[in-house]
Every structure is written in structure tokens, then in C-alpha cells.
Amino acid sequence: MAEREGPRPGGRSARVQASVHRAARDLLARMDRAEVTIPLIAAEAGVTPSTIYRRWGELNELLADVAVERLRPDMEPVETGSGRGDLLAWAEQYAEEMSSGIGREMIRDVLAAEGAAGPRRCCGYARQQIAVIAGRAEARGEVFPDIDTILDGVIAPILFRILFDEALGLERVGSLVAGVFATVERRAA
Amino acid sequence: MAEREGPRPGGRSARVQASVHRAARDLLARMDRAEVTIPLIAAEAGVTPSTIYRRWGELNELLADVAVERLRPDMEPVETGSGRGDLLAWAEQYAEEMSSGIGREMIRDVLAAEGAAGPRRCCGYARQQIAVIAGRAEARGEVFPDIDTILDGVIAPILFRILFDEALGLERVGSLVAGVFATVERRAA
Secondary structure (H helix, E strand, C coil), rough: CCHHHHCCCCCCCHHHHHHHHHHHHHHHHCCCHCCCCHHHHHHHHHCHHHHHHHHCCHHHHHHHHHHHHCCCCCCCCCCCCCCHHHHHHHHHHHHHHHHHHHHHHHHHHHHCCCHHHHHHHHHHHHHHHHHHHHHHHHHHCCCCCCCHHHHHHHHHHHHHHHHHCCCHHHHHHHHHHHHHHHHHHHCCC | HHHHHHCCCHHHHHHHHHHHHHHHHEEEEHCCCCHHHHHHHHHCCCCCCHHHHHHHHCCCHHHHHHHHHHHHCCCCCCCCCCHHHHHHHHHHHHHHHHHHHHHHHHHHHCCCCCCCHHHHHHHHHHHHHHHHHHHHHHCCCCCCCCHHHHHHHHHHHHHHHHHHHHCCCCHHHHHHHHHHHHHHHHHHH
């Protein structure tokens, strides 16, 4: 499992991984998902197909790995001056990104692989981002909901509706955020 | 799309569908999911593979159809004497079934097919069951949360945790149900 968490940066293994990931992303951008194959990715990345089979086993696993990597946050949550504002801004952006065509494809790829490692890493990324917002709020002495309450009360409905129904509009995302704050503020009062 | 909602009961098409579904379920019970193929299902069902290809297109679509059919509720929600009790009993059973090995496989099959029809039918089944409970509660003059609040506040976290984290325990399911009632009761007071 160490490899899934990323090999030693700069090593040969890390360079191979980066180039295979890049090749997969490029092909996914250029052609239909159903046409992407391991031999095509290998040719694009300049490695042999057996390098890919050895490391990832099968296409589903590689595409899940690529999707998880793309879902890794590349910035700190925007600062708005309050924990509530930060969470709202972050949740709105999350809902928009995940319900886009690319977002849906990434979620699907993550869920299509065997095992729970990929989905859990995605959940972990959301946790990390919310923890950053919570840390700032705490430093300002604000009341802030705990992370699991936010996962169940805000993130879960966003993803559930994308997967099983229709994506929530931003107004509804706003009322989910208001809901988790209402509970914690009532408790604090 | 009419066929996906089920052909005329008793007709030839309905008999073929029932026998293909039964064959797929039997094979899934006997062998590893990765070994199940359309030719095997066709042989088991006593139809030609082309009958299956013509109707379902590919294995993913057929398995999604079988999974959706298995997720269709086969009983009314248990009556406990109150809407809150009924919802709690139903949600606990739902959480247990969905987090079981078979439940996880069915969710995965439903999400693996192209298009949103299968997942939406699953969401529709949950809606129908909750509507039955809501109707009984209304007839008794009880305060009861609206269905979308229950989808977001109870069903969404149950499925989100199964897919992306760890399945929720029954205690947490109970507090999610309590949460949707707390909000609606406060509003009514």
C-alpha cells in the first residue's frame, strides 16, 4: 500500500507514476473513456504495458488512482473572515466541482476500483480541508461544528444527490451549512 | 426506456427478463462476480447471448438492472405505532442491508452502469417507503419531516459512509433520525 500513498519523490518509481498518470489524464481529455486502454496509456507514457499491469493490475485500478490524485486538494480553503463563511465557500465550490462532468467521472472512477482505499482517501481529503477551516475558526474563538457532523450534514447530501438523484443547487447547499451551524449554536447557547 | 420499467407482466418479454434476472442472481450467488459473463448467464437462462446483448447491451447494464430489481422493496415498512418509530426501524434495516456484502455489491452494480436511470430508481424506492411512513404519520396527526429532509439527513449519510468511509453504527443512525425530528419539532413548536 505504500506505493498508493506515493513513492519517494524524485525516484525512478515516482517518475514512472507521474508519467503514467499524466498519460492517462491526457488520453481521458482527448478520447472517450471507453476507448482508453492500458496499451494506449503505456505508449503515451513511454513505458511498457507490463510496467502498468505490474503496478496497477488493471485499468480500473489505474483510473481510480488517477482520479483520487486529481481530487487531492491543491489549495487551502478560501479565507472569508469566519468559519461559517469559509465552510460555505468551500462547500459551494465542492458541490460545483463534483457535479461537473469531470467531477462525476472522477467519483465514478474512484468507486469502480476494488477495495475501499481510494474512496477513503477522497473522504480524507474533505476531512483535511474542513479541519483547516475548523482550526482557523477555533483560533478566532468561534463555535464550529465537528467534522463528522459536517461530513454527514453537508458532504453526504452533496454526493448522494449527485450519485442517486439530481445535484443540489447552491441555495440548498447553503441551507445544509446553515443547518449544521444551527445545531451547534443552539447547543452552545 | 419502457422496458427498463418492466415489460407487460406475463408476456414473452417479461418471461425472458425474469429468467435472465434469475440466472444472473444464481450465478452471482455461486461464483465470483468477475467470472460472470453474458454467455454464462445466457446458458443458465436458456436464451441466446444475442437476446441478452440486444436487450441490455452489456454486462454492466444487465447487472445494474438485476441489482435495482433486488433493491426494490418487497414489503411495507414495519408499523411501530409512531412515524418516528417507523422511520427509525426502517432506517436501521436499510443501513444494515446496504452495508452487508450483498448490499455493497448491489450499490456498486447500480452505480457502475452508464446513465442515471438505475440510481434514480433506487432513490425513488427509498422515497416511496418513506412516503408510506409519512402518510401513516399524517393520518395520526403527527408532525413528520418532509421526505427530502430525510433523504439528505438520514439516507445520504448512510450511503456516503458505506461508499467513502466506514458504515455508520445503529446508534449513529438513531441520532440522524432524532436530528431530522428535532428540526421539524422545533419548527412546529
